Amino acid sequence: xxxxxxxxxxxxxxxxxxxxxxxxxxxxxxxxxxxxxxxxxxxxxxxxxxxxxxxxxxxxxxxxxxxxxxxxxxxxxxxxxxxxxxxx
Amino acid sequence: xxxxxxxxxxxxxxxxxxxxxxxxxxxxxxxxxxxxxxxxxxxxxxxxxxxxxxxxxxxxxxxxxxxxxxxxxxxxxxxxxxxxxxxxxxxxxxxxxxxxxxxxxxxxxxxxxxxxxxxxxxxxxxxxxxxxxxxxxxxxxxxxxxxxxxxxxxxxxxxxxxxxxxxxxxxxxxxxxxxxxxxxxxxxxxxxxxxxxxxxxxxxxxxxxxxxxxxxxxxxxxxxxxxxxxxxxxxxxxxxxxxxxxxxxxxxxxxxxxxxxxxxxxxxxxxxxxxxxxxxxxxxxxxxxxxxxxxxxxxxxxxxxxxxxxxxxxxxxxxxxxxxxxxxxxxxxxxxxxxxxxxxxxxxxxxxxxxxxxxxxxxxxxxxxxxxxxxxxxxxxxxxxxxxxxxxxxxxxxxxxxxxxxxxxxxxxxxxxxxxxxxxxxxxxxxxxxxxxxxxxxxxxxxxxxxxxxxxxxxxxxxxxxxxxxxxxxxxxxxxxxxxxxxxxxxxxxxxxxxxxxxxxxxxxxxxxxxxxxxxxxxxxxxxxxxxxxxxxxxxxxxxxxxxxxxxxxxxxxxxxxxxxxxxxxxxxxxxxxxxxxxxxxxxxxxxxxxxxxxxxxxxxxxxxxxxxxxxxxxxxxxxxxxxxxxxxxxxxxxxxxxxxxxxxxxxxxxxxxxxxxxxxxxxxxxxxxxxxxxxxxxxxxxxxxxxxxxxxxxxxxxxxxxxxxxxxxxxxxxxxxxxxxxxxxxxxxxxxxxxxxxxxxxxxxxxxxxxxxxxxxxxxxxxxxxxxxxxxxxxxxxxxxxxxxxxxxxxxxxxxxxxxxxxxxxxxxxxxxxxxxxxxxxxxxxxxxxxxxxxxxxxxxxxxxxxxxxxxxxxxxxxxxxxxxxxxxxxxxxxxxx
Numbered sequence: 001x002x003x004x005x006x007x008x009x010x011x012x013x014x015x016x017x018x019x020x021x022x023x024x025x026x027x028x029x030x031x032x033x034x035x036x037x038x039x040x041x042x043x044x045x046x047x048x049x050x051x052x053x054x055x056x057x058x059x060x061x062x063x064x065x066x067x068x069x070x071x072x073x074x075x076x077x078x079x080x081x082x083x084x085x086x087x088x
Numbered sequence: 089x090x091x092x093x094x095x096x097x098x099x100x101x102x103x104x105x106x107x108x109x110x111x112x113x114x115x116x117x118x119x120x121x122x123x124x125x126x127x128x129x130x131x132x133x134x135x136x137x138x139x140x141x142x143x144x145x146x147x148x149x150x151x152x153x154x155x156x157x158x159x160x161x162x163x164x165x166x167x168x169x170x171x172x173x174x175x176x177x178x179x180x181x182x183x184x185x186x187x188x189x190x191x192x193x194x195x196x197x198x199x200x201x202x203x204x205x206x207x208x209x210x211x212x213x214x215x216x217x218x219x220x221x222x223x224x225x226x227x228x229x230x231x232x233x234x235x236x237x238x239x240x241x242x243x244x245x246x247x248x249x250x251x252x253x254x255x256x257x258x259x260x261x262x263x264x265x266x267x268x269x270x271x272x273x274x275x276x277x278x279x280x281x282x283x284x285x286x287x288x289x290x291x292x293x294x295x296x297x298x299x300x301x302x303x304x305x306x307x308x309x310x311x312x313x314x315x316x317x318x319x320x321x322x323x324x325x326x327x328x329x330x331x332x333x334x335x336x337x338x339x340x341x342x343x344x345x346x347x348x349x350x351x352x353x354x355x356x357x358x359x360x361x362x363x364x365x366x367x368x369x370x371x372x373x374x375x376x377x378x379x380x381x382x383x384x385x386x387x388x389x390x391x392x393x394x395x396x397x398x399x400x401x402x403x404x405x406x407x408x409x410x411x412x413x414x415x416x417x418x419x420x421x422x423x424x425x426x427x428x429x430x431x432x433x434x435x436x437x438x439x440x441x442x443x444x445x446x447x448x449x450x451x452x453x454x455x456x457x458x459x460x461x462x463x464x465x466x467x468x469x470x471x472x473x474x475x476x477x478x479x480x481x482x483x484x485x486x487x488x489x490x491x492x493x494x495x496x497x498x499x500x501x502x503x504x505x506x507x508x509x510x511x512x513x514x515x516x517x518x519x520x521x522x523x524x525x526x527x528x529x530x531x532x533x534x535x536x537x538x539x540x541x542x543x544x545x546x547x548x549x550x551x552x553x554x555x556x557x558x559x560x561x562x563x564x565x566x567x568x569x570x571x572x573x574x575x576x577x578x579x580x581x582x583x584x585x586x587x588x589x590x591x592x593x594x595x596x597x598x599x600x601x602x603x604x605x606x607x608x609x610x611x612x613x614x615x616x617x618x619x620x621x622x623x624x625x626x627x628x629x630x631x632x633x634x635x636x637x638x639x640x641x642x643x644x645x646x647x648x649x650x651x652x653x654x655x656x657x658x659x660x661x662x663x664x665x666x667x668x669x670x671x672x673x674x675x676x677x678x679x680x681x682x683x684x685x686x687x688x689x690x691x692x693x694x695x696x697x698x699x700x701x702x703x704x705x706x707x708x709x710x711x712x713x714x715x716x717x718x719x720x721x722x723x724x725x726x727x728x729x730x731x732x733x734x735x736x737x738x739x740x741x742x743x744x745x746x747x748x749x750x751x752x753x754x755x756x757x758x759x760x761x762x763x764x765x766x767x768x769x770x771x772x773x774x775x776x777x778x779x780x781x782x783x784x785x786x787x788x789x790x791x792x793x794x795x796x797x798x799x800x801x802x803x804x805x806x807x808x809x810x811x812x813x814x815x816x817x818x819x820x821x822x823x824x825x826x827x828x829x830x831x832x833x834x835x836x837x838x839x840x841x842x843x844x845x846x847x848x849x850x851x852x853x854x855x856x857x858x859x860x861x862x863x864x865x866x867x868x869x870x871x872x873x874x875x876x877x878x879x880x881x882x883x884x885x886x887x888x889x890x891x892x893x894x895x896x897x898x899x900x901x902x903x904x905x906x907x908x909x910x911x912x913x914x915x916x917x918x919x920x921x922x923x924x925x926x927x928x929x930x931x932x933x934x935x936x937x938x939x940x941x942x943x944x945x946x947x948x949x950x951x952x953x954x955x956x957x958x959x960x961x962x963x964x965x966x967x968x969x970x971x
Contacts, residue, residue: 045097045159047091058122
């Protein structure tokens, strides 16, 4: 859920998502950065987010995630909760 | 439209997995590099930045695996990975894999073959419309000796007239053959034929593939002769030419019009029949209306809603009425019975086939136990590898899955090889037993393959699960240690292997005893005395065509002339004629008789005996002793028969205490005959006791066109076959000779069933004995390897080699002996089940049981000898150094 909320404004790559989540949770959430990626991949397999490779701000290719229509609808339906992993 | 996204992901994951993996690597690397950059920007050195980044990221390998685990089709990836791994491990030990696959192939192949045979022959319905409503109708003989007797034409006519339970009733005869000729280029050949009433095909619900069926007009004595051909005959002899319809062929030198060709799959009443002619046209009206001559097969289709019991009671009523209206004729049946048509065809071979199926089931179980045993041994050898894998994080489930995958791979390869083996076995069976019913229906089809697949899965689970039980007790740490030959590690496995082996040996003993009983039965049957000479005696069947041999004088001349010329051949010691069959070649038919000088028999006692027609020299020719009186005196004129010769059983039963010579018999239509001689008994088939028989003079009968020549020689009698055929060709160019067999072969034919069953069961028993011996060898080798240090200590402390040998031998023989006891106990039960297949042998035959037990102990001792001997030859220094 947290990831979906993070992606609401604009598409981001995994590093940026991690940074944003750190900011949002006020530096309280100290999970391993890498554990984001299994979650991202699960969300992608389930169709809430989709990915595209594009050039990042450093010039390197990076994988940018964005919400799908279904993902957007999911966010509107659910009340905001503070969980990193999606419910499903 | 989430489902669209998911579908897209799934397709991408299926086909682009490699790309996705590379992308994942890139993604993770990008993240780490970003973090490193951030760390450097906040002042850390290059190395420190890297370490900090990795620390905060986590274990990339683990995270990559976790990310991959979320991908769809993950199960497929794991499956393929397991299969690849299994194939690699198995190919590292090709010997083990080959043996296991071979063992599985034997077990699965035998089962699939027999399952196909049982299903095709016993379970598949007949290829007729609504075949479960088709019934075979029987009469019950008045003395209750034959409850399923063939029907008499007159009785059938009454059934047809009065019965309301059947929508159609038809009559047919399966016996008969013709000499088929007609085209100049092709030789005449004898073909088997059957006679159908015109409504047999409509009753069965079958249409000819070409042309038409008989009509009621074709089925009259005054009709033009018509014939139906079989598909095989049409293809073979007439080139599959559709213009065969309405052409003429010569059957026994008489022209018949071909009106149709039967479909390729049609094989009623049996697969040997190639021609069908109308029965009411072919048979004389006297026979078709006789109520006491049981020569025909009657079939009927039950009306919808009518049960078998209703039909039986109705038919019995009609038969009874007929019986009561003809009380002076003792051979009119009193009742009727019916059986479904399928059962009437295959009822006799049900038990043997099911017994064989059970035997293959035992063989499969033995094969599975053997493979499980092999897998346990293998698991023991790989304890260290398993421990390493567990330490690296492999869950128990994952290890079990890989173990099962190996077991499944072995089973699958064994199953594929087994299906090929089954195809071969089925072809062999169909080839050697083409006389068995419904052989033409046997096909390996999809159901059999599905059955094979099911067996593969079952065997894999069975072997895999059993052999994985032992993995529980292993302590990872002790397994990893170098000196891991602690005795306690092997006990669980040893006991398991010993138990498996005992079960194997028990099943083997059951099979061995079954095979032994059948073998003894067959030997008894084969050695039975037919009552005549069987060594160096040849027989040949003749069928003189009506057209050229219509007068008795013509027939008599032919037979006499042939006999004289054959007797003059060098090497011929004696020759004679008999009709219809030689001893051992079937029942041949019977006739009623009465003895005018005796008081009339009580009501319900039928007087009938087997009938045979012979020439005077037959008895000497085939070696039947003349006990009293003399043979026919050769002065009998055709049409004026007055002499009869009876068999010893006849004399004992009907003339006990008096001399039958000179007494009178009334038979063959109440004609008077004088008894001129008594000859020794003969059996009409190997498995039955000798029946009372009457012999009449062949020359003196009115209509005897079929006869069998018997020739006895001092040396190899098969050399005489060609010279005799040449003589026949000189006398009559168009006369074919058939059924050329030696009497040994005739006996062999009548014991064919017993021979076949015994052979198959012996093969199974032999295979399982081999498997058990190999298993025993393996187990004892394993035990010796486990106890090497212990043996070394014993030897070092002064034990003699022989003591060690005896110790190991006993250790190895113990599971075998336990298995033997189990097997003997089980055999007591199962031997009773095959009682109906035994001849002259008790199910609990002590000789067979003793021989099997002795054989098993001997084989077990031999199998244990090598490892035990090796154990006794251990160098104690080597053994102890291994510690």
